[in-house]
Amino acid sequence: MPKKIGAILAILILFSGCSRTESDRTVLQFWQFWTDPQVKPAVLKLIQKFEQENPGIKVTVTDLTWSNGHEKIVVAFASNSAPDLLELGSDWVPEFSSQNVLLDLTPAVNSVKKRFRMWEPGIFDGKIFAFPWMLDTRVLFYHKDLMTRAGLDPQHPPQTWNELLSYAQKVNQPHKKIYGFGANAAERHRLYKKFLPFLWGNDGKILSEDNSTCLINSKEAVDALTFYIELTKFGLLDTQRRLDEAFMQGKLAFVISGGWLLKEIQKNNLPLKFGVTLMPKPDKNRGTPASFAGGEFLVISQKTKHPEEALKLVRFLTRLDNCLELCKAIGTPSPADTAAIHDDYYQKDPYLKIFQQQLKYSFSPPATPQWVYIEEKIERAIEEAMYGRKTTSQALNDAKVEIDKLLKSP
């Protein structure tokens, strides 16, 4: 009997001993969005590598869905149970940065600031709250065969607004189910990403330099919106997903889309003769081929118990070699590290090269905490103009008035 008890005690002590050494390791909670079966293994591999390089740290990865991840993050922060480290899309970074829930990274990143690009969304009140991880942008996809059939030269995709408009018109034959330009319909949280490039390309701005006044009713903006609405007449008006599908099915000649479309086409080995090119400029000698820059950022919760370890993971994940691995698994994004552009992966692939070039002319919306509302007002204005409820200048003027009001309130 005593032998049995002794044995049991020994086992218990051993077990508790085990758990004690377990608890000596720091456990980091990391929430991320890359759950695709093609990509997740790459993430897990990186995490494993990190754990090997840092034996005292263990990382628990939690998956977030693109459709509802935002809710989960908000609930976590609201109830003081945010993970140590999480991934945030560029759309959401400003709203969290301004709420005093993220760790101030400014001292930690000072030395590497110059090496990375797209810090803007994470800057609030002069401090940096988010580390840019991967960047992506949107380019103009064009269907070579459809162009040829319409009598256009597939070696010369549209470079200016007028060219895009007239090419779209030439290709557009709705009765034959062939469409010119794919424009985004009233899709919330997406529509503005398709309009803003034209605004920026035309040298228009949303807000003034100091984010105090709204400039969205400028002539440049009105022209941009008028042009966009003109474009919608010669093609398909639908959600991004369906526009992508129409393009893949060979029914759509021109569409503005991102790396995911490239990946889908390649993944499915579609016999599609297509190309990508920079966004069209307003005119040969005016404006820029501006596009919308998106990206994934890494943020650390202010209340984390392991800021040092979390920072280690951030540095690890954004290290050029690691980030490149992940970007290659995903397809088209580029590490925020400026050195990435020289990697063969981007230089040797004609498509990816264009994406890299486009990144030079890509912008993101102003990082104000009220961006959620401003975005809504802009989309409302676009919708009103698209549905003929207001003229473009009316819609934008009204939007300016409302946004100014927003900016004035605390």
Next chain:
Amino acid sequence: MRKFFSPTLLFLSPWLITLILFWLFPLIYSLYLSLTDYTVLNPYPNFIGLQNYFKLFSDPDFLTALKNTSLFVLGTIPFTTIIALFLALIVNQKIPFKGFFRAGFFLPSITSMVVIALIFTNLYAKDGYLTFLCQLLGIPTPEKGFLFSTGTALPSIMLMDVWISFGYYLILYLAALQAIPIELYEAAEISGATFWQKFRYITLPYLRPMTLLIVLINTIRSFQIFIEIFVMTKGGPLNSTLTVVYSVYENGLVRFQMGYASAMAYVLFFIIMIFSLLQMKLFGLGKGVED
């Protein structure tokens, strides 16, 4: 002492425990939040009394949401109920493969709502099947597609909702229909009653409790319609499909105005409650079958 721990209390305890342990705190907490300017990530909300509630009624978006939600409720429940009843009556007849029909009609209601919404997004697309069908039948289709034209977006979602839910209520009606004693019908046959007479004097009264139940569940559910809007239109175009719960979601979790969103939720709650109490009074809660 013995009276306190009576069987009654014991029998009620599961609900009492569940209510007190899980729902009381969230309910009271969110009610409290509706009286503050709580913005989710800011841990120090200020008490502002009924300001949120007043703001609601001067908010054009909320009023639009209210209008759309009411349209939705009034526009789907009658159809769902009548279709469910109509088909239940047919399926209840002596037809072959009854079980096959039952399962078939029931299938939409057990499929994931999100997946169905995604399927319908494609069905409703400008070059989708519904447009094709309409062209075949010579019906004009909206210019921007069913889901992106302000006049047809909400009706399209309503149609989809009727399609999803009628099967479930059909099953409920079938269950109720089979509880009606056959002797009554036989007696009526002998007395020479017509189909309509049988329906009106035997079937309908027996179905009253179930109808109340169906309309009640459907009302409570329909007032809170959210997933379809979230997946298909996100409230657009031009707020024509904005519903109250979607607005609660947007205000609370996207714009972080949780105090305002809570107030909105409680206003909806109040409306649902009034509606439900009215229905229960109208249909007679707790009354059995009047003979």
Next chain:
Amino acid sequence: MKKVSKIALFLFLILILIGTLFPLIWMFYSSLFSHTISLASLADIFKQDLTFKNYAEVFSQIPFGKFLFNSVFVATVVTLGNLFFCSLVGYAFARKRFPFKKSLFVSVILVLMIPVHILIIPLFILIKFLGWYDSYLALIVPWLVSPLGIFLMRQYIEVLPKDLEEAARIDGAGEFKILFRVVLPLCKPALAVVAIQVFLANWNSFLFPFILTSSENMRTVPVALALFQGYQTIDWPHLFAASGLATLPVLILFLFFQRQIVAGLTTGALKQ
């Protein structure tokens, strides 16, 4: 005459059934496509090569079996729990007298009427406080007593004739015995409806499982389905295959209970 109308009725039903099932047939057909550009136009749709590999891939690419198990386990426990607890509470409301009866019953239904989005933060805090985050407890316990279940049981029991219960009481039977031996056997249809309703609601539940769990081990099917939606793309064939598989357990349960409803009802009718 009767035969003709029967045939017409039958054909009519078939037509309606096809119309009803059309989207689901399309879903099933699309799940057999070999690549993601599945929702092609009408012309292309017949040119696709068909394969069942997506169904296998759903299980091999992600631990879908585990998700199915979780959903089945949780939904079953919740359903059984509800059958037991809602009977108790429903019986009390139907047969007993006690103070605040009316307001308590109203409280049952009122809980159904609150938009859940404002409850998730406090509920999350509560679950975290109890230490149940990311566990079966969070997925099961708050849902063990469903307001709708209570409502259904109460409605059904209330209209049952009381004589059998009175007789049993006179014979000296305890309350539990009366409920389980006398009353519930007569309630088969209501129990079947409660079972289907609760199982279905729990099976398709997304928001709470998503917010209250985080690990793959605790994931349920609806959350897994959401993960087939990528950033801008949707993996249609796998999503459709997975959601088709997800309907099977409920379908089986339904087919089983179908017979219960019929059996129970005819017994009940005869007894009356």
